[in-house]
Amino acid sequence: MKLLPFGEGALFVELEQRIAPEIAARAAAIADSWEGRGAGTAISAYASVVLRFDPLLLEAGEAERLARAAIADADAVTKSATPRDVRIPTTYDGPDLTEVAELSSLSVDEVVAIHAAGRYRAYFLGFMPGWAYLGPLDPRLHAPRRPVPRARVPAGSVAVIDGQTGIYPYDSPGGWRLIGHTDVKLFDAAADRPSLINPGDTVRFVPT
Amino acid sequence: MSLHVLAAGFRSTVQDLGRPRYARLGVPESGPADPFAQRAANALVGNDPDACAIEIVGLPFTVRTDDARVFAVTGPDVWAVGVRRLPGWTALFVRAGEELTVRGSERTRYAYLAVSGGIDLPPVLGSRASLPAASLGPIPRALVAGDKLPLGPARGARPGLRIEAPAYDGTVAVIAGPHRDRFAASVVRALSEAAFDVLPDSDRMGVRLEGPPLESAAGEILTCGLVGGAVQVPRGGAPIVLLADRGTTGGYPVIATVIRAHLGRVAQAVPGQPLRFYWVERERAVEALRLERRALVPRSD
Numbered sequence: 001m002k003l004l005p006f007g008e009g010a011l012f013v014e015l016e017q018r019i020a021p022e023i024a025a026r027a028a029a030i031a032d033s034w035e036g037r038g039a040g041t042a043i044s045a046y047a048s049v050v051l052r053f054d055p056l057l058l059e060a061g062e063a064e065r066l067a068r069a070a071i072a073d074a075d076a077v078t079k080s081a082t083p084r085d086v087r088i089p090t091t092y093d094g095p096d097l098t099e100v101a102e103l104s105s106l107s108v109d110e111v112v113a114i115h116a117a118g119r120y121r122a123y124f125l126g127f128m129p130g131w132a133y134l135g136p137l138d139p140r141l142h143a144p145r146r147p148v149p150r151a152r153v154p155a156g157s158v159a160v161i162d163g164q165t166g167i168y169p170y171d172s173p174g175g176w177r178l179i180g181h182t183d184v185k186l187f188d189a190a191a192d193r194p195s196l197i198n199p200g201d202t203v204r205f206v207p208t
Numbered sequence: 209m210s211l212h213v214l215a216a217g218f219r220s221t222v223q224d225l226g227r228p229r230y231a232r233l234g235v236p237e238s239g240p241a242d243p244f245a246q247r248a249a250n251a252l253v254g255n256d257p258d259a260c261a262i263e264i265v266g267l268p269f270t271v272r273t274d275d276a277r278v279f280a281v282t283g284p285d286v287w288a289v290g291v292r293r294l295p296g297w298t299a300l301f302v303r304a305g306e307e308l309t310v311r312g313s314e315r316t317r318y319a320y321l322a323v324s325g326g327i328d329l330p331p332v333l334g335s336r337a338s339l340p341a342a343s344l345g346p347i348p349r350a351l352v353a354g355d356k357l358p359l360g361p362a363r364g365a366r367p368g369l370r371i372e373a374p375a376y377d378g379t380v381a382v383i384a385g386p387h388r389d390r391f392a393a394s395v396v397r398a399l400s401e402a403a404f405d406v407l408p409d410s411d412r413m414g415v416r417l418e419g420p421p422l423e424s425a426a427g428e429i430l431t432c433g434l435v436g437g438a439v440q441v442p443r444g445g446a447p448i449v450l451l452a453d454r455g456t457t458g459g460y461p462v463i464a465t466v467i468r469a470h471l472g473r474v475a476q477a478v479p480g481q482p483l484r485f486y487w488v489e490r491e492r493a494v495e496a497l498r499l500e501r502r503a504l505v506p507r508s509d
Contacts, residue, residue, distance in 0.1 A: 126455065
């Protein structure tokens, strides 16, 4: 584990360099533990956590001591929300579907069957409101990031890159390969649970 | 009481200090691209630092107020026109029914307009900041002419008070980023030795730079959380300094982080005004921030 400064108002905790459910869960627990201490907010990801604080209120050494305590206590922190099963009705009609099939030496039907058979864990949310990093993606699907990202990916696009899958909640630029789309609303600021998918949830794509 | 927008510029939005508490739902922080300038505008009119003000992109920007208020306009090279020409970085008294137009130069990328009492909008996810990319905020879009913005109760602000405008000189202090050791020593040196041009497609998400390529040995990293000022290096080696509307996470190595006191210098840079970076220790960054906060006390000189 590494503990490094990230600007004057944050620390960067790097746990490991790989994707695994237990590592993402530990990162989330460290984030909960830090936020429970009231020093600031945290952002957990696959295998790292950004712990933020006010550098005018908390001296660097003190922040580091607090971070070590939060990391040590993380396992005792209970998860705030119960994981749920989320089903995403999906039309497999994405502009990159044929290309993913070719890159994977599979038929389009096989790509759809493999993607729809997966049960994906929401490792964490990031990038834009309601975007969940979902995985693992079956390694038979080959989908390297597009060399030139699209300037505009439409909201609802179901996308893959090697090892991961996700759904664009809003129109945005993006470099993932688009294999389908859904009409489900992924983020609603006015709802009690603004994000349809939350960390720890299991996500399935249901072909329509 | 309301503020009537008569000319809205090009991509102007309302901003407060943003929504850092929702990063774990993927919600960008938002807030002003030039935090000192917005804080100064609010301080000049007697508002709290988190009061909602207007970040202006595209000048001129014209408003009219229903009742007498104190206004302040900040940013590089800004000034205002009411019944006469008025200075920037100064608390200005504006009578009921009077119009005020914010003006600047080609070096004014972001200007800030604060009104005593603040813009009184219901928070969405804890903030009144607009994030048009995700249709988020009480005004989920850029401002347009005809918008009527409710104002909070006016406070006892004193016209004539001044805050000194900071140097927008393009020199930018950075501290080591969490992935600096993934870059060769020559690349780390290049960041502080070269001049970087600002590309025109820079926006509130980030300032895109052009200079010597800063190729990392790693290429991509595991997606991780990000902070404002992070200098991210995508494949190809053209760095991006992340600003208020950055995605909460990203997958490119972060070589450096711009100190908070210099975020405005980066945000306000325009094409043709190169940025030069220099490395400092974290302590210097905190000291610079402390000095900046002290500078936020208006003076009557």
